[in-house]
Amino acid sequence: MSKYFITTAIDYVNSVPHVGTSYEKIVADAAARWRRLKGDEVFFLMGNDEHSQNVADKAAQLKLEPRAYCDQMEGKFRETWSKLAVSYDRFIRTTEPAHRAACQEIFRRLRAKGDIRKGLYKGLYCVGCEARKTESELQNGRCPNHPATPLKEMEEENYFFLLTRYADRVKALIQRGDFIDPPFRANEMLSVIEQGLEDISISRRSTTWGVPIPDDPDQVMYVWFDALINYITAAGFPDDPSRLARLWPADCHLIGKDITRFHCIIWPAMLMAADLEPPRRVAAHGFVYIDGAKASKSLEVKDPRIEILKDPMKLAGRVGPDALRYFLLREVAFGQDGDISWEKLVTRSNGDLGKNLGNLLSRVVSMAERSLGGVLPGPGAPLPKDAELRAVFDGLADRVAPLMDRLEFHSALAEIFKASSATNAYIDATAPWKLAKEGKVDELAGVLGNSAEALRILALLLSPVVPGFSDRILAQLGIPDLPRRLEIAREWRYIRPGTRVRKAEVLFQQIDVEQL
């Protein structure tokens, strides 16, 4: 049994989660559930990024103390993740005392090592991005990402982290080849390093909403410097060395492609400076677009149908969490940008979840109830077509595993649904309804038994992606307590003779396009 520590980016709390944010958590959750299925000891971390001027401003707008505002937002985020069946083990908040302590300890270590100096920080600053902007990045004198927010002229004495000292070591880390996924992002990061890094400002005098700098009450930590540290806070740094030794380094930091630089260059350098190991891997996903427009906080929508697509709570309420999860993971290739629409959602869900998988379950359970009294009696008589079905399912788990390991859920799901189709084809070819009429009970038992085995394996392999559906399939097959373990997806005759199936509500109620 091996350890698997996976993290997602912590989220700014200045707005509620949108579908793009949800995508990231769903990918991470599917990965976490997959590793649990394999038997790994999983630690799945996510949480909220509560500092930054942004948050303080937003709270002030609402006439709330920042802390009270953050408490409120925590509830909203957790509610969303719970609705989407995101099975995190720990939800961290950067305002937690333990996190402040970790940040300050890192700061002290770096300062003791001589990796921190004071310097003058000046330039145009976009509060929306919490980043300095160069003239060339501007459009009409405004930040392109936050055109409504005026830029601030800034000049203050800050603490700087001597990032440049670690350029060579970080470069070597990236060149190792398996540090960044997808690999083409590694080239981008290398070119950033090649073109010369700068030491970075890691404190702010202009705000008080942040982690205080040790021995300097006038400054707080720059929000990004603080945010990255959450990963080791949650792993027990600095007060629980044995826990830290067990969990660190993280096996996978799952992030959006826009923050690769922070995670692939700055963060490893910070860790190196603190004499900690860098993470094993950083995986950068693409963006989710809705009908071609980026799903961001600021996306303005008028069409109420688009409004639902953008809001994961509404969308999960409308189609259910499993369909939403399936759709995003099936439709978006990991690392690439994806584009979603109602048309695609309806086609995917109705086709795969309803007509293919759901209907398969329905026909198998119905026939077993009608013709076998609801009882699967055991092996039954073999038929020539059995071999074809077995050929599809033998090795299915092993074909899917490397794809799941690499977060390539879209390919893994395609492979799994091919097997579902093959099971439908097997049933057509053996025509169990005819066997029933002809009184060939042994053959009938064989066909339905094999189909149930197939469904059992499908349910197991799909469980990381659609945990709710998986449970419901197994319940209808009469094996709700089946151990959720990958090994038994490699076994064929697993369902005990005498198992009683139970028809229930359809797995996925197809979406009526007329009623959208």
Place this chain on the structure above:
RNA sequence: CCCGGGGUAGCUCAAUGGUUAGAGCGGCGGUUUCAUAAGCCGUAGGUUACCGGUUCGAGUCCGGUCUCCGGGACCA
């Protein structure tokens, strides 16, 4: 301007230099009645962006052109 990745069926994408360029969805046709107006089978659809080259053989390799998308630099 530099670096990187693309351009293949109506759509989304596959194809270690090697038979006739494949799959899903959509279209069309057939078929089944166990099942969620479900399933299954078959079929049409291609100048692989363009031009040239290497090769017995190029979607794949080389040169050039057009175009799209990332990343970065500069003009600040």
